[in-house]
Amino acid sequence: MLAFALKRLALALLVALTVSIISFSLLRLSGDLAQALAGPSATAADVEAVRKAYGLDQPLWVQYLAWARQALHGDLGTSFFFKEPVAAMIAARLPVTMTLGVSALLFALLVALPLGILAALKPNSWVDRLALTLSVVGQALPSFWFALMLMILFGLKLRWLPISGTASWKSFVMPAIALGYYGMPTFMRLTRAGMMEVLASDYIRTARAKGLRAPAILLKHALRNAIVPVVAVAAVQLGFFLGGSIVIESVFALHGVGYLGWESISRADFPVVQAIVLVLALFYIVLTLLADLLNAFLDPRIRVG
Amino acid sequence: MIGEPILEVEGLDVVIPLLAGTLRPVRDLAFAVARGETFCIVGESGCGKSLTALALMNLLPRRARRSARRLRFAGTDLARLDERRMADLRGDRIAMIFQEPMTALNPAYTIGNQLEEAMLRHRRVSRAEARDRAIFLLEKVGITAASSRLRQYPHQLSGGLRQRVMIAMALMCGPELIIADEPTTALDVTIQAQILHLLAALQREFRMAVILITHDLGIVARVADRVAVMYAGQIVETGAVADIFARPMHPYTQGLLRCIPVPGRTRRGAHLGSIPGLVPSLMGELAGCGFRNRCVYASPPCAAGGIGLVPLSPQRAYRCLLPPRECAANAAAAAAP
Numbered sequence: 001m002l003a004f005a006l007k008r009l010a011l012a013l014l015v016a017l018t019v020s021i022i023s024f025s026l027l028r029l030s031g032d033l034a035q036a037l038a039g040p041s042a043t044a045a046d047v048e049a050v051r052k053a054y055g056l057d058q059p060l061w062v063q064y065l066a067w068a069r070q071a072l073h074g075d076l077g078t079s080f081f082f083k084e085p086v087a088a089m090i091a092a093r094l095p096v097t098m099t100l101g102v103s104a105l106l107f108a109l110l111v112a113l114p115l116g117i118l119a120a121l122k123p124n125s126w127v128d129r130l131a132l133t134l135s136v137v138g139q140a141l142p143s144f145w146f147a148l149m150l151m152i153l154f155g156l157k158l159r160w161l162p163i164s165g166t167a168s169w170k171s172f173v174m175p176a177i178a179l180g181y182y183g184m185p186t187f188m189r190l191t192r193a194g195m196m197e198v199l200a201s202d203y204i205r206t207a208r209a210k211g212l213r214a215p216a217i218l219l220k221h222a223l224r225n226a227i228v229p230v231v232a233v234a235a236v237q238l239g240f241f242l243g244g245s246i247v248i249e250s251v252f253a254l255h256g257v258g259y260l261g262w263e264s265i266s267r268a269d270f271p272v273v274q275a276i277v278l279v280l281a282l283f284y285i286v287l288t289l290l291a292d293l294l295n296a297f298l299d300p301r302i303r304v305g
Numbered sequence: 306m307i308g309e310p311i312l313e314v315e316g317l318d319v320v321i322p323l324l325a326g327t328l329r330p331v332r333d334l335a336f337a338v339a340r341g342e343t344f345c346i347v348g349e350s351g352c353g354k355s356l357t358a359l360a361l362m363n364l365l366p367r368r369a370r371r372s373a374r375r376l377r378f379a380g381t382d383l384a385r386l387d388e389r390r391m392a393d394l395r396g397d398r399i400a401m402i403f404q405e406p407m408t409a410l411n412p413a414y415t416i417g418n419q420l421e422e423a424m425l426r427h428r429r430v431s432r433a434e435a436r437d438r439a440i441f442l443l444e445k446v447g448i449t450a451a452s453s454r455l456r457q458y459p460h461q462l463s464g465g466l467r468q469r470v471m472i473a474m475a476l477m478c479g480p481e482l483i484i485a486d487e488p489t490t491a492l493d494v495t496i497q498a499q500i501l502h503l504l505a506a507l508q509r510e511f512r513m514a515v516i517l518i519t520h521d522l523g524i525v526a527r528v529a530d531r532v533a534v535m536y537a538g539q540i541v542e543t544g545a546v547a548d549i550f551a552r553p554m555h556p557y558t559q560g561l562l563r564c565i566p567v568p569g570r571t572r573r574g575a576h577l578g579s580i581p582g583l584v585p586s587l588m589g590e591l592a593g594c595g596f597r598n599r600c601v602y603a604s605p606p607c608a609a610g611g612i613g614l615v616p617l618s619p620q621r622a623y624r625c626l627l628p629p630r631e632c633a634a635n636a637a638a639a640a641a642p
Binding site: 201202203205206207208209210211212213216220221224225298299300301304 | 362364392393394395396397400401403405408409410411412413414415422423426427458460461471474
């Protein structure tokens, strides 16, 4: 297990290094930085002065090392637009995005797992058809439109939930449903397919031949094996929820990282965009590592050589 | 059959409704198994052997339906038992060993967990007691360092070891009847012999009845007390093992026996027998004899009506229109060099 974990960790670090290089290059490739920093009215001499002051005349690898050292110390540069440290800006927005992402994931799993299990137990039954319909609709609906429909129904007509802001947990209910519903079909189909495959396997027949009761067969013997791929995808999906929540964050005016990213792109605030790409990519890497370790925990064939 | 029967089967049918018609893989089966005896069901692939085993355990695939005039186990009517009560019997008084040891164990749990579970389900014992029983049985089935094996996962064991674990698992509650469905087919020949000896020894020690399902007449000759030969979902011949091997009556049994080389009798380089043709479709009703298309003695009457079992003695019966004397003559002619 330790060897496996170390191998995965080394791999994750390698990916993180690659991502940091890409993220660093983003800013350098987006045009002449010195020109952008000096402003449109700067003379050629000003631009050269800025280039010297920021170290932009150094070779790229020197610049990268300097940037990487700063990033490791938590300094992700300064926003062109707000003239504030980017790290602080992201840190202030992160809790909103995390809350949204995690609750969207929980919603998706809470709907998908029971539905997938029931559908697998009775293929072609009404539960199965309902599950299939829900998942097709979930994949076909544009999330912004679904979010607007939720707002009209629960926010305006029924007045159960606030339609924007982050005042209380209630503000996160609709965004989490809108975001989570988009990821639900993947989990549902994986659970259904996994359960159907496992339920037809020889060791389930062995469990029945032992006289075990249905709950023990289903939860202990079947679900444990069917859930392995779902865990892996759930971790990746959480990464997607964290990074891909731009639309939902803007519809519900949630000031999270996604919203910040979208604003920064339209303001050409490259240091912020660069930092967000880096931070979200690191989340992805950590989550994937976590999924690998969880998988190893669930499947002894990975864990014990 | 000598002694009190533990299992009595009469008129056992399995039907599987399909879009194209109704599959009838097991037709009107009747047999009985005595306490402590080994009863072999032999036949080629697709003749309904495995479905018979699953039907006895009520573990048939979802779409398959079972019906029986009589299905009694130690005085209990299995045909009328609901799934709850049947599950109480399974793994406790009737246990089953499957063909594929590689896939029959759950990859996610240790050997120990899966062994103990079989006992914890049926007996009021602590986990420690169940573990002691598991260690005792693993040693019985010839696994060394049993207590450390308990912590291993199925993928860490070879096929032969896994089948030994499966046998130990079947023995956890001390069953009165074990149904073994091709328990050695997936194993190396040397391991096959070991597993068969093991089963026979355990059977004597614990006085269990064993229903052994196999396509291998060599196995039948070594371990069986009595045999039923199945063909196209029916029993075509049944009797004591020595009697069947010495005087096979049904043309199919005679064909099967011709397929085995006998050291010292079969000439080197001589052609081994084979039975031409294929098993008939098991769709719908069978008109006449199921074997007639592959039978060298077939005549027009073989195609008409159902053909019943002809009893020769309380122990012995065969399903053929040929009179006993002619069957015996055919067998003698075929055996002549």
